[in-house]
Amino acid sequence: MPNLPTTPVPSRRRMLQLLAGAPMLPLGTGGLLASTLAACGGGDDDELRFASAQFTGMVAPSASNPAALATTTVGSSLKVSYADGTSTTYQLAYQPFFLTGQQVTSTSGAKVVAGGYYDINNQPIIDKSVLGQERQFFSDCPDGTSLLKVEGAPANTVFAVVQFEYTTADQSGASAYGTLPSPIAVLTLQQDPANGHLSLSRYHNVDTSKVHGLWITCGASLSPWGTHLSSEEYEPDAFNQGLAGQSLATLKAYSKNVYGNETSAKAYNYGHLPEVTVKADGTATIKKHFCLGRISHELIHMLPDERTALMGDDATNGGFFMFVADKARDLSAGTLYVAKYLDKLTDTSTAKIQWIKLGHATSQEIEDLVNVRNIQPIDIMDSTTTDPGDASYTRIVLNKKTAWVRLKAGQEKAAAFLETHRYAALMGGSMAFTKMEGTTANAKDKVAYSALANIQDSMVVGGSGYVEAHNVAFPKITAGGILAHDMAAGQKDKDGTAINSEWVPTQSRLLLKGEDIAADSLGNTANPAKIASPDNLKFSEKLRTLFIGEDSGNHLNNFLWAYNVDTKALERILSCPAGAESTGLHAVDEINGWTYIMSNFQHAGDEWNRFPALDATLKNQIDALINTNYDNKHAAAVGYLTATPLQPKLGS
Numbered sequence: 001m002p003n004l005p006t007t008p009v010p011s012r013r014r015m016l017q018l019l020a021g022a023p024m025l026p027l028g029t030g031g032l033l034a035s036t037l038a039a040c041g042g043g044d045d046d047e048l049r050f051a052s053a054q055f056t057g058m059v060a061p062s063a064s065n066p067a068a069l070a071t072t073t074v075g076s077s078l079k080v081s082y083a084d085g086t087s088t089t090y091q092l093a094y095q096p097f098f099l100t101g102q103q104v105t106s107t108s109g110a111k112v113v114a115g116g117y118y119d120i121n122n123q124p125i126i127d128k129s130v131l132g133q134e135r136q137f138f139s140d141c142p143d144g145t146s147l148l149k150v151e152g153a154p155a156n157t158v159f160a161v162v163q164f165e166y167t168t169a170d171q172s173g174a175s176a177y178g179t180l181p182s183p184i185a186v187l188t189l190q191q192d193p194a195n196g197h198l199s200l201s202r203y204h205n206v207d208t209s210k211v212h213g214l215w216i217t218c219g220a221s222l223s224p225w226g227t228h229l230s231s232e233e234y235e236p237d238a239f240n241q242g243l244a245g246q247s248l249a250t251l252k253a254y255s256k257n258v259y260g261n262e263t264s265a266k267a268y269n270y271g272h273l274p275e276v277t278v279k280a281d282g283t284a285t286i287k288k289h290f291c292l293g294r295i296s297h298e299l300i301h302m303l304p305d306e307r308t309a310l311m312g313d314d315a316t317n318g319g320f321f322m323f324v325a326d327k328a329r330d331l332s333a334g335t336l337y338v339a340k341y342l343d344k345l346t347d348t349s350t351a352k353i354q355w356i357k358l359g360h361a362t363s364q365e366i367e368d369l370v371n372v373r374n375i376q377p378i379d380i381m382d383s384t385t386t387d388p389g390d391a392s393y394t395r396i397v398l399n400k401k402t403a404w405v406r407l408k409a410g411q412e413k414a415a416a417f418l419e420t421h422r423y424a425a426l427m428g429g430s431m432a433f434t435k436m437e438g439t440t441a442n443a444k445d446k447v448a449y450s451a452l453a454n455i456q457d458s459m460v461v462g463g464s465g466y467v468e469a470h471n472v473a474f475p476k477i478t479a480g481g482i483l484a485h486d487m488a489a490g491q492k493d494k495d496g497t498a499i500n501s502e503w504v505p506t507q508s509r510l511l512l513k514g515e516d517i518a519a520d521s522l523g524n525t526a527n528p529a530k531i532a533s534p535d536n537l538k539f540s541e542k543l544r545t546l547f548i549g550e551d552s553g554n555h556l557n558n559f560l561w562a563y564n565v566d567t568k569a570l571e572r573i574l575s576c577p578a579g580a581e582s583t584g585l586h587a588v589d590e591i592n593g594w595t596y597i598m599s600n601f602q603h604a605g606d607e608w609n610r611f612p613a614l615d616a617t618l619k620n621q622i623d624a625l626i627n628t629n630y631d632n633k634h635a636a637a638v639g640y641l642t643a644t645p646l647q648p649k650l651g652s
């Protein structure tokens with residue numbers, strides 16, 4: 001159990017509010033089983049201090065219960081202990097705000113489609129793929145979510161920002177991946193002061209036209225100053241050589257939906273970091289920061305200095321990146337670094353990090369290169385996938401492919417911030433990771449965490465994309481793992497220049513890993529008692545808990561896990577519908593005295609081909625139930641975990 005705090009912590013009255021006011025009925029019933037809060041009186045509860053928290057996990061849904069396999073299920077609990085030896089146990093449950101595709105009320109009072117798509121003129125984008133069934137496109141893939149307060153908002157009002165990564169398919173079944181501009185919405189929520197329950201009152205679609213639309217927004221985080229830090233992953237490869245996330249053919253299809261033509265969308269306008277600022281009336285503004293590197297942004301984490309950002313890179317042959325802003329709470333200018341491992345990083349070793357400075361820039365000067373100067377990839381560097389036989393080129397490996405690159409004179413800054421993958425490889429960064437996704441940090445222990453959805457290919461000796469000089473050499477673990485990075489002050493970069501941050505990762509080690517198995521009766525190819533393909537990561541300082549959401553084709557049902565960093569206990573707390581990814585994770589230690597865990601899911605019933613060992617009859621049962629629950633797989637849930645205390649709240 002963790003040590004007792006040495007500084008004042010929330011009183012028992014405050015802790016008994018934890019996750020309170022829960023629905024206990026399954027998804028879709030619409031019912032609430034509210035907790036009964038009775039007066040009990042006596043004693044000064046402010047003298048009772050929180051000591052520790054412990055989750056009790058749930059068993060995974062089984063083949064005997066197809067209904068549980070086809071929806072979000074929660075059978076876990078949370079025990080909160082106090083310094084006087086008493087405790088309270090909370091039964092957890094899941095409450096959605098809405099399913100995408102449902103009609104919700106906008107800030108103007110009009111009805112709009114939750115998760116609906118809009119073009120550059122803020123007009124609905126219509127799915128015309130099935131004659132006579134035309135309707136607005138909406139996403140089945142809600143992802144990054146932030147819960148926050150805004151000064152000046154009405155009493156008992158909080159807000160959630162939710163982004164929608166993509167749409168899996170149109171109504172005809174044709175893939176729509178990456179071809180639509182990602183919507184992002186602000187939810188105005190009413191917080192019940194008696195039990196903390198949240199209910200949706202208004203929905204606002206953020207106007208993204210001034211930032212050229214959003215490209216495949218994945219994970220997100222809440223900045224220390226209360227803004228939503230979004231993402232744009234799998235940036236289009238401007239050279240169209242397959243060395244980055246998406247082809248120019250996908251960009252053309254995207255441009256057609258956003259602008260009405262195939263040429264207006266520029267590759268270099270995507271792959272950046274959007275930031276959303278919510279206003280007291282439930283509307284919001286958005287800007288893109290062009291100076292944090294153009295990589296496969298998944299989920300960045302801002303450290304307590306409010307200047308240092310750690311960034312994963314959801315790519316194969318991806319890197320570990322860091323950005324240090326010039327000013328606190330201002331991401332418009334700063335210095336970008338990539339990690340190089342000086343020791344061999346394996347599943348059993350700890351490896352020291354050396355940071356390579358890629359460059360310093362302001363967002364405006366990089367955006368001007370794109371939209372004023374109209375810079376082209378060939379203006380920045382030469383890149384070829386055929387050996388030119390010329391010593392002025394440098395051989396690199398990205399996305400498991402070999403290329404040769406040569407920088408044009410004077411283009412270091414453009415290369416660092418617009419061709420970040422190629423330039424980081426050219427400069428000697430350890431571009432070895434496979435799908436480094438969510439990043440979060442434990443401030444008390446000065447440890448950061450990075451999710452590796454898969455440990456394969458470029459991370460494995462002899463694997464496709466492996467480069468010995470990167471010093472990353474793991475055994476293959478398709479189920480992936482989580483890296484821990486120790487952080488410290490007083491660090492210097494490769495050139496000996498001081499890094500202006502007290503939160504610089506100095507070494508990495510493997511904290512948790514999945515376990516590959518032969519397929520079981522549900523088709524799981526990873527041990528269901530362990531993590532598989534971790535993706536979303538969030539850390540709760542108060543609960544001393546690392547929350548882990550899965551994006552796995554290795555578990556039939558992806559799970560949300562709670563890992564206590566002190567006791568090392570790993571507990572399953574939520575199960576997503578079969579084929580769905582656990583997304584939208586946000587652990588909120590306190591907002592108006594209440595604690596929340598936000599959770600969404602994506603694309604239920606997706607990719608049945610990954611589970612050939614699953615009994616065909618059971619698969620068909622689950623598939624039919626998912627179609628019923630989620631609009632023939634077009635819909636997904638946005639919501640949060642709630643709980644019901646098993647004893648009265650003191651002082652009521």
